[in-house]
Amino acid sequence: AQSVTQLDSQVPVFEEAPVELRCNYSSSVSVYLFWYVQYPNQGLQLLLKYLSGSTLVKGINGFEAEFNKSQTSFHLRKPSVHISDTAEYFCAVTPSNAGNMLTFGGGTRLMVKP
Amino acid sequence: DTAVSQTPKYLVTQMGNDKSIKCEQNLGHDTMYWYKQDSKKFLKIMFSYNNKELIINETVPNRFSPKSPDKAHLNLHINSLELGDSAVYFCASSQDPGIGRTEAFFGQGTRLTVV
Numbered sequence: 001a002q003s004v005t006q007l008d009s010q011v012p013v014f015e016e017a018p019v020e021l022r023c024n025y026s027s028s029v030s031v032y033l034f035w036y037v038q039y040p041n042q043g044l045q046l047l048l049k050y051l052s053g054s055t056l057v058k059g060i061n062g063f064e065a066e067f068n069k070s071q072t073s074f075h076l077r078k079p080s081v082h083i084s085d086t087a088e089y090f091c092a093v094t095p096s097n098a099g100n101m102l103t104f105g106g107g108t109r110l111m112v113k114p
Numbered sequence: 115d116t117a118v119s120q121t122p123k124y125l126v127t128q129m130g131n132d133k134s135i136k137c138e139q140n141l142g143h144d145t146m147y148w149y150k151q152d153s154k155k156f157l158k159i160m161f162s163y164n165n166k167e168l169i170i171n172e173t174v175p176n177r178f179s180p181k182s183p184d185k186a187h188l189n190l191h192i193n194s195l196e197l198g199d200s201a202v203y204f205c206a207s208s209q210d211p212g213i214g215r216t217e218a219f220f221g222q223g224t225r226l227t228v229v
Contacts (some may be wrong), residue, residue: 046218049217101162
């Protein structure tokens with residue numbers, strides 16, 4: 001079984017400041033990792049994913065994440081946020097030998113202030 | 115064109131009623147899913163369907179039943195609704211990992227409120 005912990009339920013930040021949203025996971029098998037974003041009253045949209053290869057992955061909207069196997073982390077970063085980045089962000093994992101049976105973290109609400 | 119579409123977007127109903135939520139995907143994917151997001155935004159997988167076969171069924175009450183008339187549709191039927199069923203239900207689809215891995219695409223969600 002897998003579990004995902006997002007350490008911060010809310011992250012307030014000023015516009016144009018950098019941000020890091022933290023994600024840690026536990027699993028007894030190899031996993032793939034994802035970050036999804038949910039804008040208010042919207043569905044989930046994939047930001048980026050790590051399947052294999054380079055541990056630094058780049059996604060849409062200027063986001064990137066780094067997979068750290070030893071620390072079982074997959075933190076999401078953006079060097080300069082915009083008001084439009086205000087949303088709920090979800091980290092998720094799935095066993096690498098399965099489909100998209102995603103296990104989600106509890107979500108982090110990013111609040112960008114002017 | 116919307117890739118994964120759900121209807122209705124909002125559903126308000128009384129306890130004890132039976133209701134259905136429809137989901138359609140036009141991506142040609144082989145696998146479809148239902149997720150439940152509770153009031154605290156916690157997302158949990160409910161069902162997964164691949165080529166009309168249920169390949170996993172999480173420990174959800176048997177009042178919930180997925181029905182897939184064809185590969186492009188996965189509807190969710192809920193019998194004898196309870197207050198605790200109030201949540202946002204998301205449909206998703208992805209390509210069969212045996213063919214090639216793609217990410218899951220999600221619908222806009224159906225907000226179910228049981229009163």
